[in-house]
Amino acid sequence: MSSSEVVFGKVSKIVCVGAGYVGGPTCAMIAHKCPNVTVTVVDMNAAKIAEWNSDKLPIYEPGLDEIVFKARGKNLFFSSDIPNAIAQADLIFISVNTPTKMYGRGKGMAPDLKYVESVSRTIAQYAVGPKIVVEKSTVPVKAAESIGCILREAQKNNANLKFQVLSNPEFLAEGTAMKDLANPDRVLIGGESSPEGLQAVAELVRVYENWVPRDRIITTNTWSSELSKLVANAFLAQRISSINSISAVCEATGADISEVAHAVGYDTRIGSKFLKASVGFGGSCFQKDVLSLVYLCESLNLPQVASYWQGVIDINNWQRRRFADKIIAELFNTVTDKKIAIFGFAFKKNTGDTRESSAIYVMKHLLEEHAKLSVYDPKVQKSQIVGDLESVVKAQDVARLVTVETDPYQAALGAHAIVVLTEWDEFTELNYQQIHDNMQHPAAIFDGRLILDQKTLRDIGFRTFAIGTAPDQAYNLFGTAGY
Ligand SMILES: NC(=O)c1ccc[n+]([C@@H]2O[C@H](COP(=O)([O-])OP(=O)(O)OC[C@H]3O[C@@H](n4cnc5c(N)ncnc54)[C@H](O)[C@@H]3O)[C@@H](O)[C@H]2O)c1
Ligand SMILES: O=c1ccn([C@@H]2O[C@H](COP(=O)(O)OP(=O)(O)O[C@H]3O[C@H](CO)[C@@H](O)[C@H](O)[C@H]3O)[C@@H](O)[C@H]2O)c(=O)[nH]1
Secondary structure: OOOOOOOOOOOOEEEEEOOOOOHHHHHHHHHHHOOOOEEEEEOOOHHHHHHHOOOOOOOOOOOHHHHHHHHEOOOEEEEOOHHHHHHHOOEEEEOOOOOEOOOOOOOOOOEOOHHHHHHHHHHHHHOOOEEEEEEOOOOOOOHHHHHHHHHHHHHHHOOOOEEEEEEOOOOOOOOOHHHHHHOOOOEEEEEOOOHHHHHHHHHHHHHHOOOOOHHHEEEEEHHHHHHHHHHHHHHHHHHHHHHHHHHHHHHHHOOEHHHHHHHHHOOOOOOOOOOOOOOOOOOOOHHHHHHHHHHHHHHOOOHHHHHHHHHHHHHHHHHHHHHHHHHHHHOOOOOOOOEEEEEOOOOOOOOOOOOOOHHHHHHHHHHHOOOEEEEEOOOOOHHHHHHHHHOOOOHHHHHHHEEEEOOHHHHHOOOOEEEEOOOOHHHHHOOHHHHHHOOOOOOEEEEOOOOOOHHHHHHHOOEEEEOOEOOOHHHOOOOOOOO
16 A cells, blocks of 8 residues: 555544443443544443443443433444444444453463454454454453454455554543543554554544543554553552552551551652552452463563562462451451451442452452351442352352341441451441441451541440551550560
């Protein structure tokens, strides 16, 4: 092609394959900000598409309903007709899941790319005319090469087909997805430096330029873009593991993790964000993407780099275990048949998502000790909680030992302890005097999120433990001082 030949014209029809946590919100935002573009989100899960077309959307995300209800039926559509949508599109986002592979080569480490490959083959089968194909899913470096290879094969048999594969990873965080999409720190687009590649990049830039300042749209080569997504998540997860590792030092010495994080984060070179100690990071991305980086480094014969990043995961698992062990130790070394209230099951506040939530693992450890757990989460359904626990503990034990309540006061009624595992704002506003009055005594609270005021709770009569905080000598009812 000559540099002046136009292969990829102005994008007016966008299709997104994958109507999940990324595809749904991202396309709702594009439709909202680009009234002249028609956006169709397709998925092989017809039930999910029906939910996207209903009054109750399949995911909870602050601000999402409003935008979807405004744009739906105008320039935003949800459909199960994948072939037709692909045939019509100028630009196709691949936004399907890339979970950690649970079988065969790379089991427990590599991302499973079968859904990405399957979409590539579907595009190759139903495409007509030129298409810009955009990796939105998080993938390992060089995934675009595999997608391109499948698409080029289709091109050989049909001269009208033209494809360019771009990388455009998503950086939204759940719970703040709509804010992140409306005002991203940056948009990253990777592509080829050929004339066709540059044209495709320019067309995707043009879409984002509808609301993102041009200087926040970064363009790179394809492999830099793919790798940057993994590295961004690895750095973020690393900060949490770093602060969590120091939380153990605080507990053993009398330093306070919030004070340390504040003092350290005040250095502008370090920065204050993502330094909140916790019961460990959860969510569908951090563990999966760090493991993907570790696997990539092992494949590239870089074992030192692999083991450096593996440490981030090891600390996270250790922190979850450490917190559960602390609960058991402080409840007089036995939780057998003791009722323990679990406040929060989602992996963070303002989402109903439970994927890789630390709650699953802390509860697993407690269930192995035969604790009776009573769970309350404002946004997670009972079926989800039971299903998640059944993936780590025998179903009969879940049935025998776990109850799910729709009210935190009910969850804490008659309990020996409360364990806070998600930082929902409403947990800070409960009447802890009333809760304490209706618990077994001595009553304990374990704050895995550092959201409760320990002094107030102690004044009420609670025995308290918070991550990264040594029990105050004056209130050291646990008798764990040793420093
Ligand atoms: N969840 C996040 O906050 C987030 C943020 C940034 C990036 N990502 C990345 O984005 C990707 C998608 O994540 P998600 O959380 O939206 O996943 P998800 O599981 O919520 O959604 C994926 C959807 O793809 C559909 N799908 C799978 N294969 C398909 C096929 N062949 N044809 C049609 N539909 C198909 C599934 O039915 C599902 O509805 C992942 O690679 C993830 O790592 C996620
Ligand atoms: O200081 C902190 C910050 C976060 N967390 C925990 O870390 C996990 C992940 O939180 P967050 O990153 O806010 O949510 P995610 O939706 O998982 O978003 C991450 O993963 C996405 C998927 O790749 C990326 O797009 C986002 O940029 C990246 O922040 C949660 O369990 C949080 O509670 C902490 O424990 N301490």
